[in-house]
Each structure stands twice: as structure tokens, then as C-alpha cells.
Amino acid sequence: MAITTLAPADYSPAPIADPVTYKEAALLFMETGYPEFQSNLKTVVRKLTRWGTQDGLRTERRGGVDHVSFSDLLEAHARRHPSPGRP
Secondary structure, eight states, X not given: OOOOOOOOOOOOOOOOSSEEEHHHHHHHHHTXXXXXXXXXXXXXXXXXXXXXXXHTOOEEEETTEEEEEHXXXXXXXXXXXXXXXXX
């Protein structure tokens, strides 16, 4: 009698298109000079992590570090701080 092994189907979603760590994203946001991001790195990382959690952004864990889509973080920022002329 032969025994077959079952290979699980790959149901994983597509990889994140523009992955960054929260620390990398915080450094990029801090470069903008926007007053909200003119604090220390740890505070900005916590803020971005909170946005990711509140908005349910998908993360990938690589090497013990969470990666998130930078585009998704930009959209989260736009929802919280809309531009003056933007609908």
C-alpha cells in the first residue's frame, strides 16, 4: 500500500509591493519636515505602528521585523490629514 503525502495549497496573499519596516517609514516621514513627525524616532515608529493596527494594514514578518506597504502608510496619513484642496 502506497502512502501519499499531501502538499498544502498555497493560499498566501501576494507579497507587499513596496515593503518597508516601520523604522524605515518613520525615517522617511521625518524627512518631510511635517510638524507631526518632528519628534524622536521611537515616537514616530509607535505612531505609524498604531496607524497600521487601526487601519488593519497587512504586514509581513521577515527576520523578526514587521514590513508594511509604504503606499498604505501614505494613504493612512492622507486619511488623517487631508490636503486643503483635496476632496
